[in-house]
Amino acid sequence: MSEQELDESRVGFKLRDADREDGTRLAMVLDLMAAMPSVQTLKAWALDALAPAVGEAALDVGSGTGEDVAEFLKRVGPGGRAVGVEPNGGLRTIAQERHPGLSMVDGIASALPFDDESFDVVRCERVLQHVDDAPLAVGEMARVLRPGGRICLIDTDWATAIVHPADPDVLGRMVDFFHTESANPCSGRTLRGLLADAGLAVAGETAATWIEPQSGAKQGFLAMMGKTSAAAGAITADEAEAFHRGIEEAADRGAFHMSLTMYAVAATKPA
């Protein structure tokens, strides 16, 4: 896979892309993300908060390659039930190839194909930023959760992104453009309210900072941000070139910085 193909796939998690996006490309991006310390920290925190027990029923909404569903299955055991909902058929196939027998169901967060109160545990990670109606989706998660059940939402808040060095005006126009491309760019800050508004009792919250390695100045999301913004008319071609030159030169002397805050919030459904 070329760098360009990998770059483009960073915007391929929208529902409207689910049928045409190649699961193999998306799986490669998800694997890179899953290796980031911030993502590992929040996955571990969520698992502790959810504490799936032997014999319980656990659901992961927007499960990608199914790694969190497989972890649920280990915890609930053969007498329990672990299910992943994922609209991308390519990702569902990869999940089942990686974990034969894993239950991966076609569906979307805002219309979960399950009965009321059918799960003890529900998780949803880095999905709500792509969902058009997040309150409807979290309402669905609350509906399928049994009274006393546990839920955890994880998401990024793109307004917390810091990129250095960059001209603030040019960066501002690039960020504004990328915000229009995302359903919920500031999803992270809304998680607590989404749970409370769905009638759930918040039990804990935490955050982790994604710190991009120096190599991120030359590959991945940052490497296409200026070019894509220029192609859309948000900045000029000269501004894009200066942006890329600036972060690449900084990375060459170890001075590039890009960080982003991700949040996790756990809640219970009142009995």
Ligand SMILES: C[S@@+](CC[C@H](N)C(=O)[O-])C[C@H]1O[C@@H](n2cnc3c(N)ncnc32)[C@H](O)[C@@H]1O
């Ligand atoms: C960034 S990935 C996160 C995958 C996984 N939760 C993880 O932690 O690795 C976002 C996932 O949400 C899925 N997705 C996008 N829109 C969705 C929707 N409306 N309902 C459910 N899943 C959706 C995408 O197909 C993709 O697998």
